[in-house]
Amino acid sequence: MLSKRNTTIGAILIVLLFLLIIYLPRFIRMMHPFEVVTLSVDKNVVETNDNKGSVQWRFKAGSDISFSKAIDIDRDDRNEVVLGTGFLLTDKRGKTKNGKDNARLYILNENGRLLFTTEIGMASIYPGGSSQWMIYDVHFLDIDGDTLIDLIALAVTDDSMDCILFTKTQKGGISKFWHAGKIERTMVFNLSNEEKELICGGVNMRIGEKPVVFALHTNEYNDQSPPWGGNMRNRIDGLLWYRFLPGNGTIRRIEDKDSVSIIVETENGIEKHYSREGIEILKDEATEEMLKERREKYIECFREFEKSKRFEKENDIESALLSLNNAINMKVEDKALKASLYYEKGMLLYRKEKWKPSSVALNNAVKSDPLFYEAFNKLGEVYLEREKFNNATSSFKKAHILSGKETYFYRMVDCYTALGNYKTANNLLLRYDKNVKDKILFLFASAKVAREKGDFRTISLLYEKLIVLEPKNLIAYILLADTYADMNKNIEKADSLFTFSCTRDSSLFYKNIETSAWISYRKSRFEEAFQKINRAVEREESKKESSVASRRKLPRIYYRKAIIAQTLGEKEAKEEVIKRARSSPFCKGYVKKQINYLLASPK
Numbered sequence: 001m002l003s004k005r006n007t008t009i010g011a012i013l014i015v016l017l018f019l020l021i022i023y024l025p026r027f028i029r030m031m032h033p034f035e036v037v038t039l040s041v042d043k044n045v046v047e048t049n050d051n052k053g054s055v056q057w058r059f060k061a062g063s064d065i066s067f068s069k070a071i072d073i074d075r076d077d078r079n080e081v082v083l084g085t086g087f088l089l090t091d092k093r094g095k096t097k098n099g100k101d102n103a104r105l106y107i108l109n110e111n112g113r114l115l116f117t118t119e120i121g122m123a124s125i126y127p128g129g130s131s132q133w134m135i136y137d138v139h140f141l142d143i144d145g146d147t148l149i150d151l152i153a154l155a156v157t158d159d160s161m162d163c164i165l166f167t168k169t170q171k172g173g174i175s176k177f178w179h180a181g182k183i184e185r186t187m188v189f190n191l192s193n194e195e196k197e198l199i200c201g202g203v204n205m206r207i208g209e210k211p212v213v214f215a216l217h218t219n220e221y222n223d224q225s226p227p228w229g230g231n232m233r234n235r236i237d238g239l240l241w242y243r244f245l246p247g248n249g250t251i252r253r254i255e256d257k258d259s260v261s262i263i264v265e266t267e268n269g270i271e272k273h274y275s276r277e278g279i280e281i282l283k284d285e286a287t288e289e290m291l292k293e294r295r296e297k298y299i300e301c302f303r304e305f306e307k308s309k310r311f312e313k314e315n316d317i318e319s320a321l322l323s324l325n326n327a328i329n330m331k332v333e334d335k336a337l338k339a340s341l342y343y344e345k346g347m348l349l350y351r352k353e354k355w356k357p358s359s360v361a362l363n364n365a366v367k368s369d370p371l372f373y374e375a376f377n378k379l380g381e382v383y384l385e386r387e388k389f390n391n392a393t394s395s396f397k398k399a400h401i402l403s404g405k406e407t408y409f410y411r412m413v414d415c416y417t418a419l420g421n422y423k424t425a426n427n428l429l430l431r432y433d434k435n436v437k438d439k440i441l442f443l444f445a446s447a448k449v450a451r452e453k454g455d456f457r458t459i460s461l462l463y464e465k466l467i468v469l470e471p472k473n474l475i476a477y478i479l480l481a482d483t484y485a486d487m488n489k490n491i492e493k494a495d496s497l498f499t500f501s502c503t504r505d506s507s508l509f510y511k512n513i514e515t516s517a518w519i520s521y522r523k524s525r526f527e528e529a530f531q532k533i534n535r536a537v538e539r540e541e542s543k544k545e546s547s548v549a550s551r552r553k554l555p556r557i558y559y560r561k562a563i564i565a566q567t568l569g570e571k572e573a574k575e576e577v578i579k580r581a582r583s584s585p586f587c588k589g590y591v592k593k594q595i596n597y598l599l600a601s602p603k
Contacts, residue, residue, distance in 0.1 A: 037070065037079070039081065059083070067084035084136075125229040150167065152166070153168070163202065182250065186198060187254045191276060199254055203251075207340055214240075215241050215278060226305070246371050280334060282333075298337070300330060302337075339375065346375070384418075406438050420452075457487075477497045491523060495519050510535075518560055521560070534561070556591050558584075566598070
């Protein structure tokens with residue numbers, strides 16, 4: 001009996017000891033909590049440090065930590081730890097893979113206990129949109145006026161096209177707003193009726209990369225910005241107003257002016273003054289009645305714009321264009337909105353391959369907003385399709401000057417190449433060499449000019465260098481293989497390079513079958529080469545009416561077919577493709593010389 005009693009007491013003591021081991025440190029921490037002063041982040045692990053730099057505790061997230069801050073959010077004089085993650089996880093060797101988190105937000109107390117966590121990343125509402133997210137910033141504001149600090153977590157997709165604004169108040173209120181581009185600035189604005197609105201500024205990547213400012217309710221909402229790609233029926237109208245600003249890029253500054261209006265500044269230094277309803281306040285504004293009239297016209301215009309995007313989502317392009325024309329005909333005074341409407345009209349017409357009316361609409365966009373560099377870029381693309389290369393050059397040049405984006409510069413160089421002005425194209429590249437940021441784009445552009453001239457040694461050196469810099473660039477392998485075949489050199493290596501690329505991406509074979517044909521020809525497999533080159537001709541001729549890229553490719557493909565046909569004794573086929581090549585305005589440079597040589601060579 002005594003033995004049984006002793007056993008029971010012993011068991012109780014063991015349990016008590018076990019509970020003491022577990023809860024005593026927690027009790028001590030409650031009485032004497034850690035003082036979190038600084039944070040150290042290494043991949044997906046955060047360490048907290050006191051004011052002496054001593055490590056207090058560690059926390060491991062499911063993906064690499066992209067945001068971290070120690071801040072007292074509940075006003076208890078103790079710092080909480082706020083963390084945000086991306087979607088990638090880096091291992092000890094520096095290699096990355098998808099982690100367990102996809103833009104997850106963590107809030108931990110000063111002792112490392114998890115207070116709150118949620119994953120912000122979600123499936124895209126746009127077809128083909130990215131679903132891989134990263135929290136890039138967290139703003140700390142009093143959203144609901146209770147003097148406590150609320151959180152605004154901002155997550156962006158890996159292609160920077162979409163952003164989610166996630167708010168969490170201390171009272172537990174949670175909301176999400178889907179925006180088409182990064183939000184950089186947030187500010188709580190107090191309205192006259194004691195209500196509040198959340199003012200946000202950023203860039204709309206899906207409508208011409210325009211800078212935008214907008215207002216949201218501070219209570220619960222589930223909403224989205226233009227172009228409204230998600231389910232419109234299930235949204236709560238949290239978006240109060242939405243305004244486009246001149247130029248491109250994001251918002252640098254938002255500030256309260258006399259508690260009745262706001263000042264907004266873009267990264268281009270353009271300042272705009274808006275009322276609490278989001279209507280621009282002009283210097284010559286005479287009366288409140290005039291402001292009200294402009295506000296009503298703007299709202300009506302914006303509704304037509306929203307209607308057009310809904311039609312576009314349903315692939316009813318004609319109805320979308322009709323709504324855009326209705327909005328344009330309202331003649332709102334807001335030039336940035338007018339430019340956006342013309343831009344959207346130009347892009348819809350671009351989709352329908354109506355090049356001339358598209359260029360007219362985009363021209364109107366840049367007239368309404370001369371700083372709108374993305375509209376200049378798209379205008380250049382339309383001029384390319386219309387084979388107006390001088391106009392395209394001017395548009396790309398303007399886009400490059402306004403934005404500094406290298407891609408626009410290389411499009412300008414390509415226009416000179418299309419015109420056969422290789423000297424100007426080369427000189428531009430030589431002068432730009434010291435300013436190059438993206439070496440890959442520079443090498444591709446340089447190789448393209450050299451290819452048109454027939455400078456194969458230079459081309460091969462450029463592509464070899466490109467592959468060293470970017471070993472996974474499959475297009476570079478194919479173009480190097482094509483160059484070796486042009487040189488009739490390293491043919492086995494050319495075959496190996498082409499096979500390597502197509503093994504990793506099978507779609508590349510048909511897209512580049514003329515290269516395979518040329519390699520087959522160099523390996524004396526003439527019948528096989530002839531079949532392949534015919535498929536290449538068919539591919540590009542089927543697209544030439546609507547694609548300037550195909551029209552530019554065809555003379556080189558015709559030339560290769562003529563060579564192969566001549567070898568096989570196919571005289572009629574040779575003469576036919578030579579005739580087609582010579583009739584093309586893109587029969588220039590090396591290809592033109594070779595065609596002339598073929599004409600002079602009956603065998």
